[in-house]
Amino acid sequence: MTQISTATPTTTSGRKVAISLRGVSIGYGDKAIVEGIDLDIYEGEIMFIGGGSGCGKSTLLSSLNTLRAPLSGSIKIDGIEIAGADEDTLQRVRRRFGMMYQLGALFGGMSLLENVRLPLEEFTTLSNDAMDDLARAKLGLVGLAAHADKKPSEISGGMQKRAAIARALALDPPIIFLDEPSAGLDPVTSADLDAMIVALNRMLGTTFVVISHELASIFSIGHRFAMLDGARRRLVALGPPLELRDSSPDTWVRRFLSRTPSGDA
Amino acid sequence: MTHAAPTVRATPSGDKLAIAIEGDLVLETVGAVQKALEAPLATKPRRVSLDLKGVSRIDASGVAVAVRLHRFAKAAGLPFDITGIDGDRKLLVDLALRGQDPQPAQAHLGMVREVGMRAVEGFNTLKDLLRFCGEVSVIALQIIRRPVLLRWNDTLVAMARHGTDAVPVVGLLGFLIGAIIAFQTYDPMAKFGAKLQVADVVGISIVRELGPLITAIVLAGRSGSAFAAEIGTMKVTQELDALRTFGIDPVRFLVIPRMLATLLVTPLLSVYASILGVLGGYIVLGPKGITIMQYLVEVRAALTIGGFLQGLAKAAVFAILVSGVGCLAGIRTGQGPGAVGMSTTRAVVVGIVAIILADSVLGSFFYSLGI
Ligand SMILES: Nc1ncnc2c1ncn2[C@@H]1O[C@H](COP(=O)(O)OP(=O)(O)OP(=O)(O)O)[C@@H](O)[C@H]1O
Numbered sequence: 086m087t088q089i090s091t092a093t094p095t096t097t098s099g100r101k102v103a104i105s106l107r108g109v110s111i112g113y114g115d116k117a118i119v120e121g122i123d124l125d126i127y128e129g130e131i132m133f134i135g136g137g138s139g140c141g142k143s144t145l146l147s148s149l150n151t152l153r154a155p156l157s158g159s160i161k162i163d164g165i166e167i168a169g170a171d172e173d174t175l176q177r178v179r180r181r182f183g184m185m186y187q188l189g190a191l192f193g194g195m196s197l198l199e200n201v202r203l204p205l206e207e208f209t210t211l212s213n214d215a216m217d218d219l220a221r222a223k224l225g226l227v228g229l230a231a232h233a234d235k236k237p238s239e240i241s242g243g244m245q246k247r248a249a250i251a252r253a254l255a256l257d258p259p260i261i262f263l264d265e266p267s268a269g270l271d272p273v274t275s276a277d278l279d280a281m282i283v284a285l286n287r288m289l290g291t292t293f294v295v296i297s298h299e300l301a302s303i304f305s306i307g308h309r310f311a312m313l314d315g316a317r318r319r320l321v322a323l324g325p326p327l328e329l330r331d332s333s334p335d336t337w338v339r340r341f342l343s344r345t346p347s348g349d350a
Numbered sequence: 351m352t353h354a355a356p357t358v359r360a361t362p363s364g365d366k367l368a369i370a371i372e373g374d375l376v377l378e379t380v381g382a383v384q385k386a387l388e389a390p391l392a393t394k395p396r397r398v399s400l401d402l403k404g405v406s407r408i409d410a411s412g413v414a415v416a417v418r419l420h421r422f423a424k425a426a427g428l429p430f431d432i433t434g435i436d437g438d439r440k441l442l443v444d445l446a447l448r449g450q451d452p453q454p455a456q457a458h459l460g461m462v463r464e465v466g467m468r469a470v471e472g473f474n475t476l477k478d479l480l481r482f483c484g485e486v487s488v489i490a491l492q493i494i495r496r497p498v499l500l501r502w503n504d505t506l507v508a509m510a511r512h513g514t515d516a517v518p519v520v521g522l523l524g525f526l527i528g529a530i531i532a533f534q535t536y537d538p539m540a541k542f543g544a545k546l547q548v549a550d551v552v553g554i555s556i557v558r559e560l561g562p563l564i565t566a567i568v569l570a571g572r573s574g575s576a577f578a579a580e581i582g583t584m585k586v587t588q589e590l591d592a593l594r595t596f597g598i599d600p601v602r603f604l605v606i607p608r609m610l611a612t613l614l615v616t617p618l619l620s621v622y623a624s625i626l627g628v629l630g631g632y633i634v635l636g637p638k639g640i641t642i643m644q645y646l647v648e649v650r651a652a653l654t655i656g657g658f659l660q661g662l663a664k665a666a667v668f669a670i671l672v673s674g675v676g677c678l679a680g681i682r683t684g685q686g687p688g689a690v691g692m693s694t695t696r697a698v699v700v701g702i703v704a705i706i707l708a709d710s711v712l713g714s715f716f717y718s719l720g721i
Pocket residue numbers: 113118136137138139140141142143144145187
């Protein structure tokens with residue numbers, strides 16, 4: 086299968102940029118929630134995004150995944166501008182990433198297997214059996230193979246999340262967006278998920294953009310951490326998580342990453 | 351990116367099938383590999399092994415080959431092993447193979463069991479219906495004793511939505527049906543010189559029968575379905591559970607205001623539909639030389655106070671049936687997004703059937719009373 090290769094911009098450090106944001110403001114209507122975001126996410130990077138509840142993380146992700154145009158600024162995915170792009174361009178870009186929504190957003194009328202199969206049915210010419218096997222393999226990766234034939238309403242909230250991750254993996258996209266994948270998972274399942282992310286990232290160079298409050302995950306598998314602040318309405322920190330925790334000039338960032346109550350000095 | 355087409359070598363030695371794959375095992379190539387495995391697997395080997403040493407690249411789709419062989423071997427009770435992977439690859443394959451044992455296919459229910467299950471289901475529906483009627487009656491009695499228990503505000507809002515807002519459509523349908531009846535009966539009646547008596551036909555059929563019926567059918571389509579969808583969505587999102595854990599009875603909180611509102615507005619709507627129906631009849635008779643006074647006097651003479659009350663009583667019964675069926679369908683909503691749709695359909699279909707059934711029962715009841 087041949088694919089159109091796109092010119093990928095490189096930075097001064099020589100790493101390829103998967104997603105680049107310049108002066109991006111996000112929000113609803115004309116009300117900006119976060120303004121002036123400048124951020125490069127590199128190919129093969131595991132980038133965590135954090136910040137207080139309601140600070141705009143999910144909104145940022147919905148701008149990155151092309152569904153909600155930014156209020157201003159430029160967003161490029163694999164060098165393709167998506168701010169203000171036409172539907173054809175967006176459609177092409179959408180094949181480059183997989184997305185897991187905060188609440189799972191599984192198709193309730195379908196079994197888990199059918200949920201994961203759906204993108205395969207739409208975008209590949211595989212045989213029925215092959216699609217089943219692929220879907221089962223992906224459900225296996227998130228530990229749900231034994232539940233393949235259940236409906237989303239018949240499994241727990243954490244299981245629905247994992248099924249949604251399997252669905253995001255369906256087409257093996259080079260970029261994967263995850264909105265709080267480990268919230269509500271037990272520590273072992275959460276660690277399994279981290280291991281899977283690392284394995285895919287190391288083997289295939291898959292880029293992960295993960296919203297998470299799971300400090301253990303952020304420190305153990307995150308390459309960099311970007312933090313939004315709802316009150317100041319901007320990106321307040323960007324860097325390797327441990328470094329930020331120990332030596333960020335910003336008190337709020339250090340507190341956030343060291344889980345210190347806001348009352349303490 | 352282009353991918354090297356993988357090569358699949360399947361070597362049967364004795365009853366052992368050794369499979370070795372080389373090249374890229376990724377989404378784009380995995381279909382071909384799966385196909386290449388069909389024939390060797392059909393030879394009924396006694397053990398299977400998979401060698402992935404020669405694989406240059408494997409993604410989460412490529413792992414599906416291991417899943418296929420694992421499931422094949424498990425289903426046939428054969429030993430299966432994978433070699434030539436370590437590190438991240440081994441981790442990925444191991445993760446993917448967790449819980450992949452094929453489930454025994456669900457036994458198809460025998461006919462006897464099928465019939466039994468249906469019977470139990472029907473019995474449960476009946477039980478739910480009886481319990482619902484009981485709950486509604488008990489709470490209605492409580493509210494009569496202590497009217498503060500009623501959610502007045504919700505009731506008024508529901509009256510506006512299901513009464514006031516329905517005025518245009520109910521009026522239009524009533525008017526047209528009146529005109530249609532006059533139009534269809536005029537010629538045969540005129541043959542017997544009974545032109546003016548068309549007014550009797552219109553008056554009686556509209557006031558006693560069709561006014562309430564049209565109103566109730568519109569109600570089933572507009573309001574019964576809305577009740578089922580509103581309450582059904584709340585059921586799906588666990589809002590009903592949330593009410594119950596607060597100790598708030600969903601029947602008092604949601605059902606009673608809706609049923610009461612419908613009960614209050616439907617007879618009014620029905621009278622309105624009847625008036626417009628009678629006027630609709632005159633649209634046909636007017637051009638035939640009958641004056642409006644002649645027409646109205648004739649209609650008035652044909653109607654008895656009993657006939658009018660009969661129409662009101664029917665409208666009230668229909669209102670309770672339609673709103674009760676709609677709310678019950680909402681409360682009985684199952685899980686998943688299709689469930690709300692099913693409840694809505696059920697509310698409308700069962701509602702209309704119930705209306706027509708009740709109409710025939712009430713019709714013969716009033717007839718035997720001589721009204
Ligand atoms: N549809 C909407 N219309 C208007 N404002 C919205 C909408 N959705 C969210 N918001 C606002 O945008 C802000 C950011 O919401 P968002 O969902 O992005 O937060 P978040 O960082 O993902 O929070 P959480 O960690 O709780 O998921 C919130 O203050 C919220 O009030």
